[in-house]
Amino acid sequence: MKKKNIVLLGSTGSIGKSTLEVVAMHPDRFNVLALSAYSNSQLLAEQYRKFQPDFLHISDSNKFEELKNELSSSKVEIFTEEEELIRLAALSEADIIINAIVGSAGLLASLEAVKNGKLLALANKESLVTGGPLFPELIKRHKSKILPIDSEHSAIWQALASGKKTEIRRLLLTASGGPFRELPKEEFEKITLKQALNHPTWNMGNKITIDSATLANKALEIMEAVILFDIPVEKIKVVVHPESIIHSMVEYVDSSVIAQLSKPDMKLPISYALFWPDRVESSYGAIDLAETGKLTFENPDLQKFKALKLGLEAAGVGGTAPAIFNAANEIAVDAFLNEAISFTEIADTIDSCLQKIVVVSRPSLDNILETDYKTRELAENLVGNLV
Ligand code: NAD
Ligand code: MG
Numbered sequence: 001m002k003k004k005n006i007v008l009l010g011s012t013g014s015i016g017k018s019t020l021e022v023v024a025m026h027p028d029r030f031n032v033l034a035l036s037a038y039s040n041s042q043l044l045a046e047q048y049r050k051f052q053p054d055f056l057h058i059s060d061s062n063k064f065e066e067l068k069n070e071l072s073s074s075k076v077e078i079f080t081e082e083e084e085l086i087r088l089a090a091l092s093e094a095d096i097i098i099n100a101i102v103g104s105a106g107l108l109a110s111l112e113a114v115k116n117g118k119l120l121a122l123a124n125k126e127s128l129v130t131g132g133p134l135f136p137e138l139i140k141r142h143k144s145k146i147l148p149i150d151s152e153h154s155a156i157w158q159a160l161a162s163g164k165k166t167e168i169r170r171l172l173l174t175a176s177g178g179p180f181r182e183l184p185k186e187e188f189e190k191i192t193l194k195q196a197l198n199h200p201t202w203n204m205g206n207k208i209t210i211d212s213a214t215l216a217n218k219a220l221e222i223m224e225a226v227i228l229f230d231i232p233v234e235k236i237k238v239v240v241h242p243e244s245i246i247h248s249m250v251e252y253v254d255s256s257v258i259a260q261l262s263k264p265d266m267k268l269p270i271s272y273a274l275f276w277p278d279r280v281e282s283s284y285g286a287i288d289l290a291e292t293g294k295l296t297f298e299n300p301d302l303q304k305f306k307a308l309k310l311g312l313e314a315a316g317v318g319g320t321a322p323a324i325f326n327a328a329n330e331i332a333v334d335a336f337l338n339e340a341i342s343f344t345e346i347a348d349t350i351d352s353c354l355q356k357i358v359v360v361s362r363p364s365l366d367n368i369l370e371t372d373y374k375t376r377e378l379a380e381n382l383v384g385n386l387v
Contacts, residue, residue: 154269219311
């Protein structure tokens, strides 16, 4: 069987490392062409030695020389310019581009992969949220395809095999509810960084861990689902499911609900995307249902989780509203991670940006990039003023 040539952007992060674990289990099925990281040159060098890609990219120019020196005896080509990162997403030999970068920094690479007709295995939901209005037309024109890695969207993708698009009544997007599901609203003011970084069911990068605590992650996932599955926001319902065993569901018009279940392990949706259209033997996330016991469900509390409420509204508005939501959230989460603002000020920052930045309903790429930039500028000011 011909090996799939893969490009993995964001290889040093949580999804990046899990992807390389899957790849390492199947050396006969994959050939790694390129890897990229923001600044972790040590880990990138280690990954180079193990997977021998032809190209490496490191965004942090201070680490560029260090990486070149470290690998001076190898024949690998190393880049640091942003254009080179984007170029890697379009390598002609690549069969599949995996985008595991965090934040809207992944947008241009996702667009480039799609414009070059690639299969894009996408963990970087922020690129789809920010650039949402641009993707459907580009995917159609360039005969590209997005293979979702996000566990909820992978579950929906799998459940969609059970019926036709016209037969969908609703998508049921599950949410763990995060660490503060049961905490009274009055105590949200006092939430510490350490508490917010302690996710009950998933082990992930810092940004998405905070997004899961505010439920901004679920808001981003609604916006992601609207674009990926071409479905109106009114047909998406969030269901809180603290055990994180059901990863999402599709409800059909005859009232049948089709779900995908496993223990929480991102290697399962990663494998599904990498091997698609096949499934391969593996035990990632295998469950014993009797041992798992009870599965419970509840509605999300939109009063407590203001970011989810704002996200639902932004998804309904469409155009650049999701890009504003995302950029404001990225800046606010960064400030919270630096202990510059409180937990509740994350949603307050998003709220102010959504009120102040004008939405473009049918945006061009320039409109989107400008909105992203302006929102970041405003949010930086807001979080600066909050300190
Ligand atoms: P992470 O912070 O652990 O890793 C991010 C990766 O992106 C690292 O390799 C980092 O070097 C690189 N990176 C960061 N900023 C960059 C920039 N400006 N330019 C280029 N590269 C940059 O994040 P993660 O948890 O692996 O999440 C990655 C993406 O996958 C996010 O969009 C997240 O929402 C999504 N996701 C993650 C999980 C999970 O379990 N971790 C689950 C579902 C979806
Ligand atoms: Mg998810």
